[in-house]
Amino acid sequence: MDDQLEISETNKEKNQIIVNRKYKFNLWYITNNTKIFQCTKCKTVKKCKSYIILNDNNKVIKYENKHTHPGKEYDASVSIFTPEINSFYTTSLSILNNKEQATYELLFEELKKNEIIPKNLHCDFEKSISNASIKIFHNITIKYCVWHYKRSFEVQKNKLCYNEVENNHKIYLLYKAITNFPFINSEYIFDIYNYIKIICQIYNYFNFLNFLEYFNKTYLYKYDIQYWNYYNDINHITNNASESFNNYLKKLFYKKPSFYELIYHLKREESLSYNNYKRKIEGFYILEYIINILPISYKLNYLY
8 A cells, every 4th residue: 555554552542543644543443363443534424434454563454545534634844933034934843753863864865755955954963963964965064053062061161170160261261262163264173272282281281181082072073073163154053043942842742742732732833923923014012012111191091
């Protein structure tokens, strides 16, 4: 069969099949070696006679495709108005089982099948993401998020050399120099790093030398410098906008929402964003601002 079957579980712990994210089938009954699923629309006015039979290994034995009702497709994308750029941007969300490279390869393959071939990829410092993207999209340009670069430094500084950096102004300046490596010519990074290391060896800054070793192993060898260096290309250096939106979405859900709950909330947020945008261009925000800053007596006259 050409249709793609997606097996999931309901809250009642009964198997459920979703076909192409259009039709839902619930478990009807079980025989000796087979399980029969019936379309959830079997009891509606237009009684659907579609059913699916699986064997013990969940392999499809038969799929009776006789739907008498329209299917419903679910789009896991949302268009949000962003005041910073004064326009909408569309975010597509994918639910992944893990963060392994093979998982990202499957995701990127699906994008490629839908003729989505990005020229640039902006992501966290995740080797699995960058390796997968290079494998699937051969000519893609990768840029890592500078905020994550500096955040990682902050964590390691606090862990390895907090007192040295905070109490010694010279070391503090060396630390700041390294945090600004993404914005200097990459040709000079190794020379500057070695110069800083020599200074630390001369003055016995042992804890900061440990920090330098971390930087060396992580950012000079593990990650390609061109992926986190923005010299002469300071454009969209962080992915904070998408990170903020993801954090906001997490607060809307309990730990394991269903796929349909996720889509509902995404579409609701998209609708709210569009309404806010309409209110802005129609002048409602300016009106509300004026009303809020006026004295009470003026507000009454203004409103009535």
